[in-house]
Amino acid sequence: MTLSPGIAVIFLLLSFFLTSTIHAGEKSHSDSDDSVSELICQAGQKKCEGTHGKGCYSPAIGQECFDGLICPPGRRACVGDNGARCYDPASGQQCFNGLVCEIGRQPCTGSQGTSCFDPAVGEECNDGLVCKSGMKACIGEHGGSCYDPSIGQECIDGKVYFPDQKKVVKPKTSPPRSKRLKALKKRKKKDKASITCPPQLRKCVGENGNGCYDPARGQQCYDGLICQPGQKGCVGPYGVGCYEIGRGYHCYEGLICPPGKRACYDGKDKPYCYDPSRGQSCN
Known part of the structure; x- marks a missing residue:
């Protein structure tokens, strides 16, 4: 059976419309997947991403970012071979290559572990x-x-x-x-x-x-x-x-x-x- 030129044109238009709709849906779905994994921060915040994690921080209130580690106001990042954590210099805490020790205590690292000790009390x-x-x-x-x-x-x-x-x-x-x-x-x-x-x-x-x-x-x-x-x-x-x-x-x-x-x-x-x-x- 031979289609008339008018009907053939209608079939071509329908085919083009369906193909465009499918591609648009796939693109929309892909965009939504990307937005889920993307880190979105609020106004005034900045992204903090790195080997220690990811998140949003606010420099205006004193927060700091170091390679994915976010520290609260007044605290600093202590990162090294012994880990990554935040410490408070104002309280006397000290940072030793990723190990945080309280005031008066010194780092003790080796094959038996990582900790702090106080020589003043005989440790x-x-x-x-x-x-x-x-x-x-x-x-x-x-x-x-x-x-x-x-x-x-x-x-x-x-x-x-x-x-x-x-x-x-x-x-x-x-x-x-x-x-x-x-x-x-x-x-x-x-x-x-x-x-x-x-x-x-x-x-x-x-x-x-x-x-x-x-x-x-x-x-x-x-x-x-x-x-x-x-x-x-x-x-x-x-x-x-x-x-x-x-x-x-x-x-x-x-x-x-x-x-x-x-x-x-x-x-x-x-x-x-x-x-x-x-x-x-x-x-």
Whole structure:
């Protein structure tokens, strides 16, 4: 069938109209998607975008922007290898390469973490581990913690031993995971009659040694391992030790990783600690 010239023109016009409508709708949809992701600030505000985030800030009221970090009036940006945060110089706070310390405190950074310490009260910094007055740092393969030599505690390769506690030297290589779990299940407590404790103390006897501890002081017992107040036991085939609660330490079957680090175990060798913030990964 042959269409008349008039009808053919009508079909061409309809086809052009439909095509234009579809393209216009697609463009409108694309524009709306772009506007959703775009940062829109109010009058008087400026955009603050960078590696530390994005947002809007108001210079007129004293806000400042530093590479995506927005600080309120009176505060300054403290950015470096130790993080990004705002601090208040007027209150005596100081910035140390991304670490903010209160007045009188100094930075303590190293493989054991990042924190601040106060030498005026006898605190000491040891490779990122802060120990209180009278305490010493015990850092080694098994992690890091503080110990008190005045009460007979000893340090061996990152593990703190208490008086009369059996000193266990763990092998440098580890058995297969199935054997390790089986060995853990077969652990047996030692005879509690082997030691005598004063009335106010309790016996702490197990695979990790034996001794007396004082629950009233907040000490805790972990299968023969005695931890001081504020500490928790990390016991397993890879080591035995105590670590401070709330400081960011990570425990994996006896391996204690310092704050900011995580444990990695590939099933072939002993686990190790790695630092995700420095681009390290668990392979």
